Amino acid sequence: MARIAVDAMGGDFAPRAPIAGALQALGALAPDHHIELVGQTAVIEAELETLLRDEFAALAHVRDRLSIVEAPEVIEMTDKPSVALRGKTNSSMVVGIKRVAEGRAHAFVSAGNTGAQMAASLVLLKLHPGLTRPAIGTIFPTASQPVLVLDVGANVDCAAEELVQFARIGTVYARALLGRDTPAVGLLSIGEEPEKGNLAVKEAHQRLLGAGVHFIGNVEGRDLPKGRCDRGPIDVVVCDGFTGNILLKFYEGIGPMLIGMVSKVAGLDAREIAGSLKELDVDEYGGAPLLGVRGVSIISHGKSSPKAIKNAIAVALRAYESGMTEEIGHRLAESMPQALATGSAT
Template structure:
């Protein structure tokens, strides 16, 4: 198996990316194709011992799509960028999966144009793992589609279900539709029509859930359009940052008392950190395209890069593309509107 990694994607690329790639190559043993500036990559590799025997191959690319580039324009104007070149390797059958912590819009656009959609999938969607009080859940869509139709959300539910099974090995995950109330009559035109479709799909549908239900772990897969999903993710990131800063501010006021409490609760904090640590899951898959494509956070560290590559490998081994195709076919009669 060959996994393509964008060496130039992320806030601290290529240094952090290469550190994560080396860790992944050592632990998983699969061949990794590092796409990016060959000179920079070789300079970073020199900092590590005994890497020459690792299954890492460098593929030079002359251009880089930055976080500030317009996604569609960048794909058109920078055909030799690490993102475009990397995804093309998957499309050409020269690799099985792609990971990048770079410009998510450019990854999305390139995947749409190059990998194409899985048969009967109307719109690909981005999924992410969200921590809860019970087990983590999958939230889909988080930004690939800001305007969706009911049939799109039904397909998101199917793809999210397949991805959840891929990650957590649980059959028939419980699916919830994000709305403004639990009653079937609550919501807007989109959620009301979607509720009816998912109810008729044969999926393990819990019904509507509210935003406050997500961290409670009421369902395994949360379905929403990309506009709402992106707001949920950004709000949760903001609240997390707010709480961390609040704790820091309080520590400055009562340093001795807080440090004593922190020492006592050290193991508790360690367990909580692991439970909510995004780095454990590595990235968000773009589901619905004909190729495994994982998008990492721009601030990904080496651990997140390594785990993003792991998710790539597991998705390929579990035939996630074929599974999505088969499951979408089962509900296709409901989406032909």
Template sequence: MTITLAVDAMGGDHGPSVTIPASINALSKYDQLHIILVGDKELIQTELQKNKYTNTRLSIQHASEVVEMDESPQSALKNKKDSSMRVAINLIKEEKAQACISAGNTGALMATARYVLKMLPGIDRPAIASSLPNQKGTTYMLDLGANTDCTAENLLQFAVMGAMLVSSVTGKPKPSIGLLNIGSEDIKGNEVVKQAGELLRRSHLNFYGNVEGNDIFKGTTDVVVCDGFVGNVALKSAEGIAQLMGRFLTQEFKRNWITKSMAFVSLLVLNRFKKRLDPRRYNGASFLGLKGIVIKSHGGADSYSFYYAIRTAIEESKNNVLENIQKQLELEVPLDISSSENI
């Protein structure tokens, strides 16, 4: 099965010097992959020459503009109609590509994708989903920051999208869904979460119940659902302590020549440990709820990391995520999730 991806070659902190080597790497690993590099033609060609690469499965789509990393989504939408980001998304709309990948400005990418592609019927708002490491494998979590104020219906829709993402990509027929909440005796979550719990219990999904922050990394459920404010804070807090631990470990090993020699002896183990939790391997967040597959890479991604974002796009394209979400949404129609006014 042939897959064609549109890569926003200009997006992110490093642009073509990251996106192009990553694309070349992906092409070498996937025989059936075609990539359209979108952006400044000359810059792209220069970078391709640097990498001594010519391949019939690669083409260039010129785009004259670039959305800045700090540009407002409104400005990007209004003033950058020939941006690499916009043109890459247009390629999905025109059915010339199945998915697009960008390391550009998150807000602009979301606004542009929503404007160009529109929402799936039954979904009120898009959500950002990502995979995270757990003790047994991978947890998928959403929303990670697209929606700060959510309704219970939004959370149910996120659950449907998350379940279908996981079942499509991993083949698991009934992924378990956890609703992120706070534990402890007296306190059983805020009002929206309580209502979302009710909706989820009545849905056709495999609803596990409430989970807490630590369950994300325990792997208690396949999917963890929350609003974008909570999801973003949870993710960044986890990143924060992981960085702190890494720094402390390095400091302790660098304390003096004795501890340095210990680090040298343990290098094999330390490198394996580092690799196992390497956030670059989890790069590539999915914008779910749109009529098209849009993958957001971390802005500061290197080419190793950007390659994983491309891989996410490949997995979602070949496993029909969109079709599966739509089917499940139709199943949930008796719950009227497509119209929040009816609930």
């Protein structure tokens, strides 16, 4: 049984999208799972009543697996991350993450302020020993199999050692959630040669050779849509958050563009094409885990639809049930025992 806390006040379409997504998730999940809607009780109850009456009457039976946790404050998208901890300690985001930290919930999902969620997760959940920064890992569709890319926005600048850390935690994610036995790790660069890239990338390349991961060398942007390079399939791609976020936003624009082009050329309804190209729909992947913190914190896009929230809850459940967070700590302890001995968590 898992208990997932959902930020009912987070996102551009809150509270409707998070609440509708929670209802849809409960309709699809096994009956022993429970969802907590964290936020302003009166607002949540009113929205629940409307949704169950007008759109989701068939899901009325899941209501007893849905509880409300009062959190009177709301972190706005324009708030600075520090507000999450100092100015709005009773916000839906802080209260939800605190429930995970205290063991009262097994995971947290939010489409709210990403910077605030990162800050609250770092302080309340803390990093695994041996890590200096967390990373946001996102699944990218490819022509072959999905690829995990990290970091896609948590860290604008990264040192070489931090890129190596991302490779280690990405390897655990690919095993636990993607089912890859020996994940192949590529380092995103401007060429496959070891001497290509900026100083951090070139140093990271050398360090990854002895990092205890299946490192296949540098990969280029053109390799990602294929899901493979000339050395074989790729499971994990490592980069700094500045590069990764640009890549992510580019990817998000590719699907609608391709669907529009095919629709125009073939004379077909764009919705019909979109239905057959589900892998290009960003809502299919729902949310991305903040990897490296000692708890499951799922970050969803601010414009997440109910479908995206439903799928983000599914990601949270898989992350919890797979023991991914504990496995990351175990693998880090194996690869960097000195960090565990000195207790260098931040």
